[in-house]
Amino acid sequence: MSGGPIEVVEREFGELALNMGPQHPSTHGVLRLILHLSGETVIKAVPVIGYLHRGVEKLSEHLTYDQLAPVYERDDYLAPTANSNAYVLAVERLGAIAVPRRAQWLRAFVSEWQRVSSHLVWLGTLGLDLGGALGGGTTLYMYCFREREKILDFLEELTGTRFHTNFNLIGGARYDLDAAMADKSNALAASVEAALPELWSMSGGNPIFSERTRSVGTISKDLAMGVGVTGPTLRASGIAYDVRKAAPYDAYAELPFDVISRTAGDAEARFQVRMDEIRVSLKLVRSIVDGLPAGPIFARKPLKNPKATKIPSGEVYAAVESPRGELGFHIVSDGSAKPLRLKINAPSFKNLQVVTHILPGGLVADVVATLGSLDPVLGDVDR
Amino acid sequence: MPAPEVVAALRTRFSATPFALGVELPATELLTALRALRDAHGYRYYVLGTGTERETAFEVLHAVRNLESGDTLFVKVAVPKDAPEVDSIAFVYAGAEWQEREIWDLFGVGFKAHPDLRRILMPDDYPGHPLRKSFAMDTPWGYRPAPAPEDAS
Secondary structure (H helix, E strand, O other): OOOOOOOOOOOOOOOEEEEEOOOOOOOOOOOEEEEEEEOOEEEEEEEEOOOOOOOHHHHHOOOOHHHHHHHHOOOOOOOHHHHHHHHHHHHHHHHOOOOOHHHHHHHHHHHHHHHHHHHHHHHHHHHHHHHHHOOOOHHHHHHHHHHHHHHHHHHHHHHOOOOOOOOEEOOEEOOOOOHHHHHHHHHHHHHHHHHHHHHHHHOOOOHHHHHHHOOOOOOOHHHHHHHOOOOHHHHOOOOOOOHHHHOOOOOOOOOOOOOOOOOOOOHHHHHHHHHHHHHHHHHHHHHHHHHOOOOOOEOOOOOOOHHHOOOOOEEEEEEEEEOOEEEEEEEEEOOOOOOOEEEEEOHHHHHHHOHHHHOOOOEOOHHHHHHHHHOOOHHHHHO | OOOHHHHHHHHHHOOOEEEOOEEEEOHHHHHHHHHHHHHOOOOOEEEEEEEEEOOOEEEEEEEEEEOOOOEEEEEEEEEEOOOOEEEOOOOOOOOHHHHHHHHHHHHOOEEEOOOOOOOOOOOOOOOOOOOOOOOOOOOOOOOOOOOOOOOOO
């Protein structure tokens, strides 16, 4: 959390330290940035994080394996299912627990719907960040949230909750998809897809939007690899790495889809990657509904008490592609019913770190455009 | 999971012992081994840094990846508890800078020659390092408030 001493004061033609956040509408949560400015140019950016630190990793050492999956859904609160998905994958891998095929497909189904809803939040808030030029600021935001609301209603009907679906269980899935819901999913995919050209005309089709995002916050290929940025941010820098393709989990080995990438590495490229990923995800949910295999969704024996789930000792790392990138869990087990150590490899943490490298040299007006294009979720950064 | 030929190459050059996710090295060889992994073996992508507290020592882990082959390798070093300090790799992988700050913040393991070793998640004046096993999660007043006294009347 330490911001270090701020000894810079304004002098004539000198340097100015500008404090942005933690209460600032375009920091997407409680991020504080100390910007050292020379005129309009940023010469140094110091992010200060930790305002949302909840000690999830410490808590993990005090709860049993079966109690933990819902806890992680609160980390990245725009795509909760991805968090518990990565966690149950790691535990299943360490404990050699089999997952029914239908459950694997259903996990991918909910993850892809949440990817669409998360990308819609990102697009709407990017519109807010870029402000007045985009139809008074909130126009794009409202159109995106209209579509997202339909997805949340659908997930509520499927799982009982709009957001923290608690969909993933160790060894299976909690809710099944029946024929009526499958039809609703197809109708919803068609309606969201129909809205995409409208959203694009308000963002990518707007010359002012392109002006504000092109060549802004450029991340080179080498910087992207060294810092370890991930997800759409990595793919926009010319590295087509997607965990779903490179290390397939759940049903992704059986599902056909394209990995979207761009080479420019700027905010506009990141915007294009995410916009295309919405289409890919909509295609994926359709093919999951079409090819959903029959069978059980949960195959573990019922437990008398959660302490009965003992995981063999060892170390494991399992990752999923969350909307923000590679979300991994590194679990060290000592053979008891609770993890000895659990580390969450949070994508937003790594993506946010890159701002110390890309903000200096740019204009202060581009700071919010750069931050918005990185799509950090502070719950994920601070854990 | 890690590529067997890279593990074998590390074992011939360094005194590395393999484990499930990668190799374990003596702390003195950490920097040279990671430089070799980055420059000679193509492991240019930094995945994560983390720590574990064992009974006898702390463990610091760095995970790096070769994006061409998709292979992820964990490098583990043991850090003694009485002098918890290890070389920083932030100059080899820029991404390690924050991850090492996090390990310092939560475990109290120091990093030699780190460019900016400050707390990152906890407040500056926070007492102790919360992920150590000796750091109790109890608050002075306990988890639950004491039950209300029975109504006398």
